[in-house]
Amino acid sequence: xxxxxxxxxxxxxxxxxxxxxxxxxxxxxxxxxxxxxxxxxxxxxxxxxxxxxxxxxxxxxxxxxxxxxxxxxxxxxxxxxxxxxxxxxxxxxxxxxxxxxxxxxxxxxxxxxxxxxxxxxxxxxxxxxxxxxxxxxxxxxxxxxxxxxxxxxxxxxxxxxxxxxxxxxxx
Amino acid sequence: xxxxxxxxxxxxxxxxxxxxxxxxxxxxxxxxxxxxxxxxxxxxxxxxxxxxxxxxxxxxxxxxxxxxxxxxxxxxxxxxxxxxxxxx
Numbered sequence: 523x524x525x526x527x528x529x530x531x532x533x534x535x536x537x538x539x540x541x542x543x544x545x546x547x548x549x550x551x552x553x554x555x556x557x558x559x560x561x562x563x564x565x566x567x568x569x570x571x572x573x574x575x576x577x578x579x580x581x582x583x584x585x586x587x588x589x590x591x592x593x594x595x596x597x598x599x600x601x602x603x604x605x606x607x608x609x610x611x612x613x614x615x616x617x618x619x620x621x622x623x624x625x626x627x628x629x630x631x632x633x634x635x636x637x638x639x640x641x642x643x644x645x646x647x648x649x650x651x652x653x654x655x656x657x658x659x660x661x662x663x664x665x666x667x668x669x670x671x672x673x674x675x676x677x678x679x680x681x682x683x684x685x686x687x688x689x690x691x692x693x
Numbered sequence: 694x695x696x697x698x699x700x701x702x703x704x705x706x707x708x709x710x711x712x713x714x715x716x717x718x719x720x721x722x723x724x725x726x727x728x729x730x731x732x733x734x735x736x737x738x739x740x741x742x743x744x745x746x747x748x749x750x751x752x753x754x755x756x757x758x759x760x761x762x763x764x765x766x767x768x769x770x771x772x773x774x775x776x777x778x779x780x781x
Contacts (some may be wrong), residue, residue: 561696561699564699565698565699565702568702568703568706569702571706572705572706572709575709575713576709577711579713611707632740634779646721646724648728652728653728653729654724654725654728654729654730656736667772670720670721670724684706685743685744686710686713686744687713687714687717687740687744688713688716688717688720689717689720689721689722690716691720691721691723691724
């Protein structure tokens with residue numbers, strides 16, 4: 523005689539256990555994916571910030587290194603004057619909309635580096651008693667006496683912001 | 694593997710920061726020559742501390758022969774960047 527009580531397939535409790543186990547595995551995998559995505563994003567931001575900082579600092583250092591004289595209307599702008607083929611040239615570096623711009627002799631503004639949130643300059647001068655100090659632009663009386671430029675560049679946006687420091691000596 | 698890559702990226706950033714700091718001080722010492730450089734080195738060391746984990750620097754010697762050392766990190770991840778310099 524056939525056993526009519528024998529079940530074929532899964533009972534409800536088995537299905538519920540399988541469902542619960544499936545959910546635990548999926549939530550675990552999702553957690554791993556989110557963590558990996560966050561690490562990936564942070565790594566990308568770090569790499570981008572470093573590249574942008576390197577570029578901005580190199581650009582400003584090269585500008586100061588070729589300068590006969592530097593000047594600035596405030597602590598966030600830098601103008602360099604240099605001689606090229608007997609002509610006096612001028613370049614101004616300033617920040618606009620989180621980008622470092624160069625304004626050259628032809629009043630042509632070129633975006634040079636993006637992702638720069640702030641840029642500050644101080645100027646090294648020597649007083650009569652042979653003492654060197656860094657002063658802000660408004661304290662410089664004679665720009666021909668400036669010997670070097672202290673550069674501070676803040677790169678990135680929150681929460682991935684890093685301040686980079688540099689210094690460039692005039693030739 | 695991803696975590697170790699991320700650690701390497703961070704290590705690279707710190708190394709790039711330390712290199713920038715080293716070049717920055719060389720430029721400053723070339724401007725100062727044999728003048729009093731203590732306040733400049735103090736500020737430079739504040740920057741090292743701000744930008745590097747346990748970052749600190751040391752300038753050994755007198756004008757024109759210097760050795761510049763920057764250290765950062767701790768334990769197994771301790772790093773050192775050193776450069777000898779003769780200013781002309």
